[in-house]
Amino acid sequence: MRHTTALKDHHKERRTFTFRTLIAFCLVVLMMLGLVARMFYLQVLQYDTYRVKSDLNRVQLQPVAPTRGLIYDRNGVLLADNRPSHNLTLIKELVQDLDGVIARLAEVVDINDDDIVRFKRRLNQRRRPYQSVPLKFKLNDEEIARIAVDFHRLPGVRVEAELIRYYPYGKSLVHALGYVGRINERELKRIDAHNYSGTHHIGKLGVEKYYEDVLHGQVGMQKVETNARGRVLRVLERESPVPGKDLHLYLDLNLQLAAEKALGESRGAVVAMDPNTGGILALVSTPGYDPNSFVTGISGKDYRALQNSSDLPLFNRAIRGRYPPASTLKPFVGIAAVDSGTVKLDYTMFDPGFYQITRGGRKYRDWKRWGHGKVDLSKAITESVDTYFYDVGHRMGIDPMSDYLGRFGFGKVTSVDLPEAHGAILPSREWKKRSRNRPWYPGDSLNLSIGQGFMVATPLQLATAAMTLANRGKWWAPRMLQTIANDDSFVVDVPPEKQLPDVKLTKDEYWDYMTESMEKVIHASNGTARRIGKGLKYRIAGKTGTAQVVGIKQDERYDAEALSEKNRDHALFIGFAPVESPKIVLSVIVENTGGGSSAAAPVARKVFDTYLLGHSSDDEAIADVGGGE
Structure with missing residues (x-):
């Protein structure tokens, strides 16, 4: 017995296609409405919140260390000076592989084990977020140039200039003046953390220690705009630091x-x-x-x-x-x-x-x-x-x-x-x-x-x-x-x-x-x-x-x-x-x-x-x- 095949139902297919198209259109409209609603929520209702967050990523508040006061003798001869030093620093929050970055830097400049130990000790001290931590001090021009070439591959790495203490008469005055040194964990617990933000040194002995409050000065602040790598693009606002006061001693x-x-x-x-x-x-x-x-x-x-010298020079x-x-x-x-x-x-x-x-x-x-x-x-x-x-x-x-x-x-x-x-x-x-x-x-x-x-x-x-x-x-x-x-x-x-x-x-x-x-x-x-x-x-x-x-x-x-x-x-x-x-x-x-x-x-x-x-x-x-x- 021979069977007959039904003809194709174009009307039914058209209805099905139209229905599906309508559903798809509705879904697209709903998604668009959702997107518009989300954009309205973010751009209008949450504008202030996300603007602040954006500014936090783009604008940073940085401390500006004051210049330490100078020390003179009774005749006006400079006994303790400040000299510029270019230091290699890292910002922990911008470095993902800290050990890897240090290893890469060690290929560019001379970084010894003592430098790394002291760096990690400073890194574990209390500090502000995005505050740089020194890894190596007193870079010369050649070292600065070698680091600059690789800056694009070293996020979070900085070369920062600061004024550090210099004693022109060296050991001749050390027992009279004392000296300054890096702030340690014990000192961090007793100093004003705000006033010493951005400052790495403090008086350790003698006159430098006793008159620390006079010599140090007051910290300043500046708002800076940074790019995605954290590099400073421009200074938006600045409150200048108050430099420390100069001392004149009876010393001749x-x-x-x-x-x-x-x-x-x-x-x-x-x-x-x-x-x-x-x-x-x-x-x-x-x-x-x-x-x-x-x-x-x-x-x-x-x-x-x-320490081990029989002549006790530290005494x-x-x-x-x-x-x-x-x-x-x-x-x-x-x-x-x-x-x-x-x-x-x-x-x-x-x-x-x-x-x-x-x-x-x-x-x-x-x-x-x-x-x-x-x-x-x-x-x-x-x-x-x-x-x-x-x-x-x-x-x-x-x-x-x-x-x-x-x-x-x-x-x-x-x-x-x-x-x-x-x-x-x-x-x-x-x-x-x-x-x-x-x-x-x-x-x-x-x-x-x-x-x-x-x-x-x-x-x-x-x-x-x-x-x-x-x-x-x-x-x-x-x-x-x-x-x-x-x-x-x-x-x-x-x-x-x-x-x-x-x-x-x-x-x-x-x-x-x-x-x-x-x-x-x-x-x-x-x-x-x-x-x-x-x-x-x-x-x-x-x-x-x-x-x-x-x-x-x-x-x-x-x-x-x-x-x-x-x-x-x-x-x-x-x-x-x-x-x-x-x-x-x-x-x-x-x-x-x-x-x-x-x-x-x-x-x-x-x-x-x-x-x-x-x-x-x-x-x-x-x-x-x-x-x-």
């Missing part, structure tokens, strides 16, 4: 360099002060180190070399070195003895070369084994007679002696703006009980009377005490800062605990007597420092000292050749000049070089000459005519 650079030269290769310290103000004219500690290497970060190898001997003051303490003990009424001014005793507390007991020997014969206070100062001070120290006892020494600043930190200064040790009955859990013995008083035993002082304390003596009791707290530039209202703020009362004596003639006795130390034929008095055009009042580093048995004699160099005596000197109207006071310590008359006093003469005459005496001008302690 010429005197500082002369004192350093006078010490030569020896380990030691010199502190010179203006007795009319308390201003520190020179503060030298040798050996020193170059502070410029600390500004951008010293390598671990170099720092360990400084500030001038304000932290604790030395037995030895015979330089005798003028203050002498004043204590007569003013406390222990002995009269005309008191004399016979010196056989030793002193005994009890007959047949231990002999406390004088430096002159055969003795000085009949001795009064003036002769005891002039010839540095130990036995006289053993006698008056035994009579006086510890309580008056410790009290009077404290009035001159021993055992205290009295400096205004040297934050690392040490108080050293002024022994007393209570101190020994507290620290040693033992009572005070008469023999302890004898040792203290000649500046030995438990007593230790810093060179700064010795200079301060000598200044008070030169001023006939007038007290000034030692200070580095003289003025702040363009601040006529500035006055050095002295904390109450550092402004000691003036030293008042029962009779003013005691000041005159002690000054005349110290003058004989230099200018009398029997003075221990007569060596430096030859050819002087002014008068010096001074006192030498020789401090034992190791004890010597009662029946033994000191033999420097038998001791290692580090166990030999220290040489000390304190003094002021001109006697009639003091303009400079100083203390000198020269480690392990023997007697104060032979090692420390010649250094003092050169410093005095430089300040008072404008030039330093040479070694041949100082005749070696003996002297001793």
